[in-house]
Amino acid sequence: QVQLVESGGGLVQAGGSLRLACAASGRTFSGYVMGWFRQGPGKEREFVAAISRYGRSTLYEDSVKGRFTISRDNAKNTVYLQMNSLKPEDTAVFYCAAKEGGTVRITSDYHYWGQGTQVTVSS
Helix, strand or coil: CCEEEEECCEEEECCCCEEEEEEEECCCHHHEEEEEEEECCCCCCEEEEEECCCCCCEEECHHHCCCEEEEEEHHHCEEEEEECCCCHHHCEEEEEEEEECCCCCCCCCCCEECCCEEEEEEC
16 A cells, blocks of 8 residues: 655646646656646646656657656656646646556556646636
């Protein structure tokens, strides 16, 4: 079992940047594929980005390509999401998630979830 805690959310103006972090504890961090998801107001939760166990492979949802960057530091048991050029439509609760096995190309089967962190982008 692994516990996940997100941080770094907040309020920014359109065009601004935020860096989210997700700290993990409980088991060996490098054993997990890590992902970021988000849920906007009145919308279902959607996949945003994922990163493989050693950070060599990544996957992004089309709308964030070129703007968001997922990374991880296994020595710190932390995964990050750097978000640049933020848009009002990015407003959502962002969730960190982890899964054992699989690849970043499969966006399902995440078993462990954080509590979420709010990102609000004003126009």
